[in-house]
Amino acid sequence: MSSENSNQDNFIRFALEAKVLSFGEFKTKAGRLSPYFFNAGGFNDGKRLSSLGRYYAQALSNSQIQFDMLYGPAYKGITLVASTAIALADQGRNVPYAYNRKEAKDHGEGGSLVGAPVQGKVVIVDDVISAGTSVRESVDLIRSAGAEPVAxxxxxxRMEKSGTATEIGKQSAVQAVEQEFGLPVIAIANLADLMSFLAASSNAELANYLPAVKAYRDQYGV
Incomplete structure (x- = not known):
């Protein structure tokens, strides 16, 4: 098994143990009934956040993308970008990071960007891409600062076509971002990895969810 595959499998196992990833029947914002639910807000203590940062750092290293710094969109991206920067430093690579305020400040250091000066090649760190709005705002802020978003x-x-339960789009939110901005999207794991994990699981309860996940992917997947 390659280190890349083990990073994906280990991350899925970690997300299940943290109850960030769960199976059952969940209604998505788009009104679809999904057989699984992923909520990165559940990585809510020091140990989990530390582990999460290591998974992000490993996925970034595996991608071999050339970058100078990290950027996290408020609010979820702030803890994610900080934990990824710490994990990279632990691996011997010290990179600067920045994030944005939701509202620009007109006193003190001012502006909407906080942290290191945004410059060079920048990787945007977030939890998932649902509508692409956060990426769009991040790209604008990074380019306005004279830097270059690279991933x-x-x-x-989720490898899932955008739209609703009845109106299914032609591409996923990730594909739309890749097409609109020409940026690669690096995921620690994707839906195909999740299905492989379930198929190989010795846990009968987990393996039993595979048909529902497969049916969901057949209907909405890209």
Whole structure:
């Protein structure tokens, strides 16, 4: 097994143990009934956040993308970008990071960007891409600062066509971002990895969810 595959499998196992990833029947914002649910807000203590940062850092290293710094869109991206920067430093690579305020400040250091000066090649760190709005705002901020966004790093790619339960789009939110901005999207794991994990699982309860996940992917997947 390659280190890349083990990073994906280990991350899925970690997300399940943290109850960030769960199976059952969940209604998505788009009104679809999904057989699984992923909520990165559940990585909510020091140990989990530390582990999560290591998974992000490993996925970024595996991608071999050339970059100078990291950027996290508020609010979820702030803890994610900080933990990824710490994990990279632990691996011997010290990179600067920045994030944005939701509202620009007109006193103190001012502006909407906080942290290191945004310059060079920048990787955007977020949890998932649902509508692409956060990426669009991030790209604008990074380019306005005179820097170059080079990739988006996320935890999970649902590999799911956009739209609703009845109106299904032609591409996923990730594909739309890649097409609109010409940026690669690096995910720690994706839906295909999740299905492989379930197929190989010795846990009967987990393996039993595979048909529902497969049916969902057949209907909405890219």
């Amino acid at each position: 988006v790093l996320i935890a999970l790619d």
